[in-house]
Amino acid sequence: MDPKENESVYAPRAVRVICIGAGASGLLLAYKLQKHFAQVSLTIYDKNTEVSGTWHENRYPGCACDVPAHNYTYSFDPKHDWSTVYAGSLEIKGYFKDFCERYGLSNFIKTSHLVDHARWHEAEGEWEVKGLSNLGGERFTDRCDILIGATGYLNNWAWPDIAETDKYRGILLHSANWQSEVDLEGKTVALIGNGASAIQILPKIQKSARHVTNFGRSPLWVLPTIGSGTDATTQDQIERYRSVPGELLKRRKYNEAVMNSIYPIYLAESQLQADLRRDLTESMRQALQDPELEEALIPTFGVGCRRLCPDTGYLQSIKKPNVKLVMASVTGLTKNGCVDEFGKEYDADIIICATGFDTSFRPRFPIIGQGGRDLRDIWTSTDPECYMGLAVSGMPNFMMFLGPYSAVANGPTMASIEAQADYICKMIDRYQTEPIHSFQPSASAQSDFVAHVGQFMKKSVLTQHCRSGHKGHTSAGRIPTLWPGSTLHYLQALQEVRGEDWDIRHTGNRFSFLGNGISLAEFRPTSDTAYYIREHDDDTLPLTRRLRMERQIRVGSQPARELHRVNRPEVINLP
Incomplete structure (x- = not known):
């Protein structure tokens, strides 16, 4: 019998993904999964009647983004006709609604569905998600292999502590x-x-x-x-x-x-x-x-x-x-x-x-992980522990956007969201093409990461005596839950999955992904089965991180600038 393509090396299997939240993060995840993956089913649940998350909810007078509108977009999807430099919430909501419609993402989204419970089932290696359909008032239950939290950290508005x-x-x-x-x-x-x-x-x-x-x-x-x-x-x-x-x-x-x-x-x-x-x-x-x-x-x-x-x-x-x-x-x-x-x-x-939001990161509903631990209890401490703002030890097959210590101080959130989406997709890809039962950051990697954040912040102004949402709206209540570095630093830190930081449990033999000994090239009649034969070393993919970064940031392509100073308008001759 001839070998089959679905048994070749790294052959993908069917994967079920549930995402909670249809704001900027959830929409981007839907876009990337649709564009890059096959055999991945995605369902996004959102409590609101429409997509766009915080920009659907916030509509107070003067509500606008504090990042220039031309940069509050996905990097690959600009909008030329913003009405003002700092766009209002209604116009930003329109951008995300239009993005959703242009790429047919509504097929993955169930609005007016409030998730109020999630529980990990170790034996099956899957999450059970429950909630309420706001339109009909009926309960729903769903299951998935991988659960994604995309609710953001500016969605649980907080009243001031006032009496009577x-x-x-x-x-x-x-x-x-x-x-x-x-x-x-x-x-x-x-x-x-x-x-x-x-x-x-x-x-x-x-x-x-x-x-x-x-x-x-x-x-x-x-x-x-x-x-x-x-x-x-x-x-x-x-x-x-x-x-x-x-x-x-x-x-x-x-x-x-x-x-x-x-x-x-x-x-x-x-x-x-x-x-x-x-x-x-x-x-x-x-x-x-x-x-x-x-x-x-x-x-x-x-x-x-x-x-x-x-x-x-x-x-x-x-x-x-x-x-x-x-x-x-x-x-x-x-x-x-x-x-x-x-x-x-x-x-x-x-x-x-105008007292902002609860920035404790504590979920608004139970998320029960390994050993019956509730993420709400894990994050009641002064310093909510997580791994690079992406995942939490003890929460298998659970990843998130904009978790603690992932917000960047000096740039638009959109850049962070894109880096996180790419990282999450890499983890989904690995899960799909290997016999993985579950993955989660190791407790030691998570602890080391949070310790590094604490040490770094001592050198910053962020730990000085000021009241900040990143410190739980206190002057010194916790280590600031910001990324320990710049936007560009975060983008480069997330480019590669550090396998040694993850506890990965397999089903059966971890090398079963090798399959029937045949590669994908041998199953595609129009593929180049001698693709690695070249006339010279074209160096298309440098082997070191440093060279890959230099290639990516196009060293030598721009006029020299004074380092660590604000770039002046004359650097780029704008009208």
């Missing part, structure tokens, strides 16, 4: 659960928070509200925007990006180069930290020109300890006659408003809590 909320007779809102029917015109508003959401909200509501009291607990560094800031994109620019070859790519690469040149600001002793701190202090003083506001809002901690905020007009709005800044926590509500930590009362028709 039932006393308040006005309208109480959270920025992440905005009620568009609420009319702010002529109202007295209390805006709690002065972080990323609040600095977008204030310039919008200040124009219509009778008075706004903004409560903040911490100063913040306001960063001048890239390019023309929040200005609208002109039709001439849009047309040029659409019709002139390379024009949009030039803009995207410039933006990315600027972001990729600023990482040293996060190193406490760097010259760039000192330079930028001096420059930002001066620019904020020029914007505020008020000794009391300067004292309240210009930080004493390093630039980057708290998330950098692009200039949205917040500093100008805080000076308006109908705005008052109060640097104090809100500790309770009254019948007519709120009370600060000093006992002073403030009347408010509407209270807006």
Whole structure:
């Protein structure tokens, strides 16, 4: 009997994948699995009625991305007609919906399906996933070989720690659960928070509200925007990006180069930290020109300890006659408003809590892994342990996007998501082409990784005394859950799967993947069965990591730049 192709070396087997979440990460996973894999069935469950994750949920006034829109896209799927430099949430949601439709990804997605339980079954080597269909209210159960968490870390909005909320007779809102029917015109508003959401909200509501009291607990560094800031994109620019070859790519690469040149600001002793701190202090003083506001809002901690905020007009709005800044926590509500930590009362028709999200990473439902351990219990510690933001020891065949210690400080999240998607696909590929029962990071590799993060962070401004979501909204509550390095550093760290870091259990003989002794080339009649015979060494794939990296980053292809300094516009001659 002739040999069969499905018994050849590395022959793929059928694999079932379940992904929780249809935001930027889940959509990218669907795109890559559809493009690169056969015999992989994928189901994505999402609790919302539509795709796009946080951009579907967040719709407060002024809600926008703090990364230039041309760089808040997948690297291979640009959009030429963004309406502004920093696009609003509705437009970003439209980008992801369009991506989903263009590539037919809705075939994999079940919206209005809330997953509320997942359990690993060791004997079968599979996950059981349960949940609720929000449309019909019916329970569902599904099974898979590999479970992917793509819920992100900005989806569980957090109320401030305030007492007696039932006393308040006005309208109480959270920025992440905005009620568009609420009319702010002529109202007295209390805006709690002065972080990323609040600095977008204030310039919008200040124009219509009778008075706004903004409560903040911490100063913040306001960063001048890239390019023309929040200005609208002109039709001439849009047309040029659409019709002139390379024009949009030039803009995207410039933006990315600027972001990729600023990482040293996060190193406490760097010259760039000192330079930028001096420059930002001066620019904020020029914007505020008020000794009391300067004292309240210009930080004493390093630039980057708290998330950098692009200039949205917040500093100008805080000076308006109908705005008052109060640097104090809100500790309770009254019948007519709120009370600060000093006992002073403030009347408010509407209270807006722009207090962000629960960034503990703790899942909102049980994820029961090996030995009956719940990921919610594993991540109740001060420092949530995981392996490179991708996987957790004790959770076999479970991988995730944007886990602890994977967010990069100096660039768009999209670059990290793409690197993680590629890594996850490599693990799925290995599982599919080898007799693997289960895989998980080893406890020792995970422990060493988290220890390295802790040591690295001691050299950074991120551990200085500032309140940050990456420290659990405390000043020093935990090691910052950021990647210990730059965006480019993360991309290169994830390029290869370090097999020695993984505990892999096989079914039967681990070498059964060798099959019937025949290669794929011998089964494809149009293939080159002498592909390795060459006239010279073309060096298509260097054998060392360093040479592969140099080839990838195209060393020698760009004008020389000053190292560890912000690239200036003249480096790339943009109009």
